[in-house]
Amino acid sequence: MKVDTGYRQSSYCASGSCVQVAVLSDGQVALRDSKEPSLPPHVFTSDEWVAFTLGVKAGEFDYPETGI
Template sequence: MDVEIKGFRVDLTAAEWRKSSRSGPNCDNCVEVAFVGGAIAIRDSKNPTGPALIFTPDEWDAFVGGARDGEFDLV
Protein backbone atom coordinates (compact mmCIF):
# COMPACT_ATOMS: atom_id res chain seq x y z
CA MET A 1 0.00 0.00 0.00
CA ASP A 2 1.52 3.29 -1.12
CA VAL A 3 0.99 6.41 0.94
CA GLU A 4 1.87 9.87 -0.30
CA ILE A 5 2.97 12.20 2.46
CA LYS A 6 5.27 15.21 2.66
CA GLY A 7 6.13 14.79 -1.02
CA PHE A 8 7.21 11.15 -0.61
CA ARG A 9 5.51 8.02 -1.91
CA VAL A 10 6.00 5.47 0.84
CA ASP A 11 5.21 1.74 0.67
CA LEU A 12 5.25 0.48 4.25
CA THR A 13 4.52 -3.10 3.17
CA ALA A 14 8.03 -3.21 1.68
CA ALA A 15 9.64 -1.59 4.74
CA GLU A 16 12.46 -3.37 6.54
CA TRP A 17 11.86 -2.42 10.17
CA ARG A 18 14.78 -2.25 12.58
CA LYS A 19 14.94 -1.89 16.34
CA SER A 20 17.88 -0.36 18.18
CA SER A 21 20.70 -2.74 18.98
CA ARG A 22 20.49 -1.34 22.53
CA SER A 23 16.97 -2.72 22.92
CA GLY A 24 16.92 -5.91 24.93
CA PRO A 25 15.11 -9.04 23.72
CA ASN A 26 12.46 -8.64 26.44
CA CYS A 27 12.02 -4.90 26.03
CA ASP A 28 8.39 -4.01 25.36
CA ASN A 29 8.62 -0.24 25.00
CA CYS A 30 10.62 0.12 21.79
CA VAL A 31 10.17 1.86 18.51
CA GLU A 32 11.21 0.54 15.13
CA VAL A 33 12.52 2.56 12.21
CA ALA A 34 12.46 1.95 8.46
CA PHE A 35 14.02 3.97 5.65
CA VAL A 36 11.56 3.82 2.74
CA GLY A 37 11.12 5.85 -0.41
CA GLY A 38 13.51 8.55 0.79
CA ALA A 39 11.52 9.04 4.00
CA ILE A 40 11.91 7.66 7.51
CA ALA A 41 9.05 5.74 9.16
CA ILE A 42 8.72 5.10 12.90
CA ARG A 43 6.31 2.68 14.60
CA ASP A 44 5.62 1.13 18.00
CA SER A 45 7.19 -2.34 18.14
CA LYS A 46 4.25 -3.60 20.25
CA ASN A 47 1.81 -2.65 17.49
CA PRO A 48 3.46 -3.45 14.15
CA THR A 49 0.18 -3.18 12.23
CA GLY A 50 -0.67 0.16 13.82
CA PRO A 51 0.08 3.63 12.53
CA ALA A 52 3.52 4.88 11.61
CA LEU A 53 4.96 8.38 11.76
CA ILE A 54 6.67 9.57 8.59
CA PHE A 55 9.59 12.01 8.70
CA THR A 56 11.57 13.81 6.01
CA PRO A 57 15.36 13.36 6.13
CA ASP A 58 15.72 16.90 7.55
CA GLU A 59 13.19 16.19 10.30
CA TRP A 60 14.95 12.92 11.11
CA ASP A 61 18.35 14.63 11.25
CA ALA A 62 16.95 17.28 13.61
CA PHE A 63 15.49 14.60 15.88
CA VAL A 64 18.67 12.50 15.96
CA GLY A 65 20.77 15.61 16.57
CA GLY A 66 18.50 16.70 19.42
CA ALA A 67 18.67 13.25 21.00
CA ARG A 68 22.45 13.19 20.63
CA ASP A 69 22.71 16.67 22.23
CA GLY A 70 20.51 15.72 25.20
CA GLU A 71 17.62 17.95 24.13
CA PHE A 72 15.09 15.34 25.24
CA ASP A 73 16.78 14.22 28.46
CA LEU A 74 14.63 14.27 31.58
CA VAL A 75 15.85 16.69 34.21
Protein backbone atom coordinates in the same frame (compact mmCIF):
# COMPACT_ATOMS: atom_id res chain seq x y z
CA MET B 1 4.17 3.88 1.78
CA LYS B 2 6.79 1.33 0.71
CA VAL B 3 9.59 0.36 3.06
CA ASP B 4 12.97 -0.19 1.38
CA THR B 5 15.09 -1.53 4.20
CA GLY B 6 12.54 -2.94 6.60
CA TYR B 7 12.12 -1.93 10.19
CA ARG B 8 15.03 -2.22 12.58
CA GLN B 9 15.42 -1.60 16.28
CA SER B 10 18.28 -0.94 18.63
CA SER B 11 20.41 -3.87 19.73
CA TYR B 12 19.94 -2.41 23.23
CA CYS B 13 16.26 -3.38 23.12
CA ALA B 14 16.20 -6.26 25.59
CA SER B 15 12.46 -6.44 26.19
CA GLY B 16 11.32 -6.51 22.56
CA SER B 17 8.98 -3.61 23.33
CA CYS B 18 10.85 -0.88 21.51
CA VAL B 19 10.44 1.61 18.73
CA GLN B 20 11.43 0.53 15.23
CA VAL B 21 12.70 2.69 12.37
CA ALA B 22 12.58 2.22 8.60
CA VAL B 23 13.78 4.32 5.69
CA LEU B 24 11.04 4.58 3.07
CA SER B 25 11.50 4.51 -0.69
CA ASP B 26 10.94 8.28 -0.89
CA GLY B 27 13.64 9.01 1.72
CA GLN B 28 11.28 9.66 4.59
CA VAL B 29 11.71 7.85 7.91
CA ALA B 30 8.95 5.78 9.53
CA LEU B 31 8.83 5.17 13.28
CA ARG B 32 6.55 2.60 14.90
CA ASP B 33 5.95 0.80 18.19
CA SER B 34 7.09 -2.83 18.00
CA LYS B 35 4.19 -3.86 20.27
CA GLU B 36 1.64 -2.50 17.77
CA PRO B 37 3.15 -2.95 14.27
CA SER B 38 -0.28 -2.85 12.62
CA LEU B 39 -0.83 0.78 13.64
CA PRO B 40 0.23 3.46 11.17
CA PRO B 41 3.80 4.67 11.76
CA HIS B 42 4.82 8.24 12.44
CA VAL B 43 6.53 9.48 9.27
CA PHE B 44 9.20 12.18 9.17
CA THR B 45 11.06 13.90 6.37
CA SER B 46 14.78 13.20 6.26
CA ASP B 47 15.45 16.77 7.49
CA GLU B 48 13.10 16.29 10.45
CA TRP B 49 14.76 12.97 11.31
CA VAL B 50 18.26 14.47 11.17
CA ALA B 51 17.18 17.37 13.41
CA PHE B 52 15.63 14.94 15.89
CA THR B 53 18.63 12.63 16.07
CA LEU B 54 21.03 15.57 16.44
CA GLY B 55 18.84 16.87 19.28
CA VAL B 56 18.91 13.47 21.00
CA LYS B 57 22.70 13.29 20.72
CA ALA B 58 22.98 16.84 22.13
CA GLY B 59 20.84 15.95 25.16
CA GLU B 60 17.94 18.15 24.08
CA PHE B 61 15.38 15.49 25.08
CA ASP B 62 17.00 14.19 28.27
CA TYR B 63 14.64 13.64 31.15
CA PRO B 64 14.78 16.70 33.41
CA GLU B 65 16.48 16.43 36.78
CA THR B 66 13.92 16.01 39.57
CA GLY B 67 16.21 16.87 42.47
CA ILE B 68 15.21 13.70 44.27
